[in-house]
Amino acid sequence: MSDPISRFEEIVKRLKEKGYRLTPQRLAVAKILSMSDEHPGAEEIYRKVKGRFPSTSLATIYKTIHLLKEMGEVMELGFPNDTHRYDGARSHPHPHLICTKCRKIIDVDVPALSGVSEQLAQKTGYQVVHHRLDFFGLCPNCQRRKRRACLTDRKSL
Amino acid sequence: MSDPISRFEEIVKRLKEKGYRLTPQRLAVAKILSMSDEHPGAEEIYRKVKGRFPSTSLATIYKTIHLLKEMGEVMELGFPNDTHRYDGARSHPHPHLICTKCRKIIDVDVPALSGVSEQLAQKTGYQVVHHRLDFFGLCPNCQRRKRRACLTDRKSL
DNA sequence: CTTCATGCAAAACATTTGCAGCTGG
């Protein structure tokens, strides 16, 4: 992960450049997204922001996320049977490793994919823009407590 | 794609084996999922089934899909800003190439990924179970009519 | 016949939107 503090300041700079107002709520959301490597969902961001600014509404969180998404500063990760998760640390596509039990998501590196997009484009005629690669499995923690409840034992992915 | 007819019969056999009733609606859903390589969504399946059996309800479509999912006979593909899509032709994970404009999805082969799951498991301690690889881009059709409306010009993925 | 499946309507969710009032610059 790149330096989270400078990542935050970068986002702030971009907001300023485009003439968007630097409200406390926006700054809080930007900070959480740039500082955390845990790929939080909207509700989680909401709870954290509410800690500092109790009047904050969930709608504002969604609006802010939407803005940052449009600006290309955060990446949205959608899953079946789960809320969207957000990644503000890096903006280029990179693989994720997702625990199907506790939903923890970590970033991984897989070099093998370079050139594949180009090959596909040639073969299929598609103009390939980006890709997404996710690995699903059990994190070390959840392997140990297989039979006990994990923090969030929801439907499987 | 494997032989769609035998795929359909395979699903029917499994349903019978497990003691599930072979209702016309179920058979219709199973047939659509096994015969089509277009990765339809629930609404699309619904429309097609309704063609033959007009009394069919969307709830039944969802219930049937859910059943086939549980049995491992169809794979659910979730996307942000889009409905879930279903793949009944093959049950093993394989990459998809998705048009971000008209939402067409085609299956592709990418050999490069063999062994990567094992490597990741070693590096991270995760017990990797499966993965998902999607490529996004414009299909040949939508490249041509870039400025005109495609059939379904929804929000971008 | 007996159970399981269907179809309807209502519920459940995550996410989005409209709008009156507030506030950053």
Place this chain on the structure above:
DNA sequence: CCAGCTGCAAATGTTTTGCATGAAG
């Protein structure tokens, strides 16, 4: 001061659920 935010509440769209009726075996 005033365009652009916020927060509320209501709307949206997809998927799920409860329950009475109907049909498969």
